[in-house]
Amino acid sequence: MEFKISMTINGTTTNSTLSYQVTSPSAGIYNVNVSIGSSLASGIVVSSAFSVDSNNDTVLSASEVISNQSITLPKSEAKSDFDSMMSLFGLEETYGGELGLYTSSAYFHSTGTAPMTFGTTTFPVTTYVANSLPTTVSACGITNTITAYTLKVGAPPGTSLQFITYLNLAISSPQSENITFQLVSMTVA
Numbered sequence: 001m002e003f004k005i006s007m008t009i010n011g012t013t014t015n016s017t018l019s020y021q022v023t024s025p026s027a028g029i030y031n032v033n034v035s036i037g038s039s040l041a042s043g044i045v046v047s048s049a050f051s052v053d054s055n056n057d058t059v060l061s062a063s064e065v066i067s068n069q070s071i072t073l074p075k076s077e078a079k080s081d082f083d084s085m086m087s088l089f090g091l092e093e094t095y096g097g098e099l100g101l102y103t104s105s106a107y108f109h110s111t112g113t114a115p116m117t118f119g120t121t122t123f124p125v126t127t128y129v130a131n132s133l134p135t136t137v138s139a140c141g142i143t144n145t146i147t148a149y150t151l152k153v154g155a156p157p158g159t160s161l162q163f164i165t166y167l168n169l170a171i172s173s174p175q176s177e178n179i180t181f182q183l184v185s186m187t188v189a
Contacts, residue, residue: 001019001020001021001156001186001187001188002017002018002019002185002186002187003017003018003019003183003184003185003186004016004017004018004119004183004184004185004186005018005181005182005183005184006180006181006182006184007179007180007181007182008178008179008180009177009178009179010176010177010178010179011178015184016036016037017035017036017037018034018035018036019034019035020032020033020034020035020085020086021033028053028054028055029051029052029053029054029060030051030052030054031049031050031051031052032049032050032051032052032082032086033047033048033049033050034046034047034048034049034050034085034086035047035048036085046064046065046066047064047065048062048063048064048065048081048085049061049062049063049064050062050078050081050082050085052082058079059075059078059079059081059082060075060078061075061078062077062078062081062082064081099153099162099164101137101139102128102151103128103151103153105131106131107130107131107135107137107146108128108129108130108131108149108151109128109129109131110126110127110128111127111128111129112126112127113125113126113127113154114127116152116154116165118165118183118184118185118186119184119185119186119187120185120187121156121157121185121186121187121188123154123155123156123157124154124155125152125153125154125165125166126152126153126154127150127151127152128149128150128151128152128153129149129150129151130146130149133146133147133148133149134146134147134172135149142174143173143174144171144173144174145171145172145173146169146170146171146172147170147171147172148168148169148170148178149168149169149170150166150167150168151164151166151167151169152164152165152166152167153165156186156188157188158188163183163186164181164183165182165183166181166182166183167179167180167181167182168180
C-alpha cells in the first residue's frame, strides 16, 4: 500500500510518500517493509524491515536504512519502532491507537459517510466534527482545549482497518498547535 500525504503543522507543510508491503514467509510470521520519503528530509528515504509474529503480536526483528546507513535495532526497541512506523499510515493515531477517543460521542459526532477517491482508490469515508467548540479532551494525562476539529476516516478495499484520510485539529492549550493531515492518494496492491 502506498500513500501520498500532505501535513501542515503550525504553518510548515511536509509532503511525504509512505509505502508498506507485507509478505508472509511462514504461517503467522509476516515481513513488513516500510519506506518513507519526505519533502523536509531533502530526498532522504528511510527504509525499515520488520519481522512480525501475528500469533502473539510481537516484533521479532527490525532494521532500518537511513541515508545509506544500516541499523539493526535491539529487540527491546523493535515493537515501539514498528508501532511508530505504522502509525504514520493513519493506522494510528489511527492517532496513536486513539481513534476511539477522537470519534467518541462524548466530544464528537458524525456528519455522515460518503465515497471519496484518493488517486485510484475509492472507499466510504465518515466525517466527524466536535459537538461544540471549544471542547476539552483529556487523554494520557494531558488535557487539550480543541478550537477547530474535522476528522475523516475510512477503511480502504481489502482491509477492515480505519485510516485517517483528513484531520484538521487546532489546540489552544496547553500549547497552541494547528495540524492538518490530508491523504492525497493511495494505491492498494
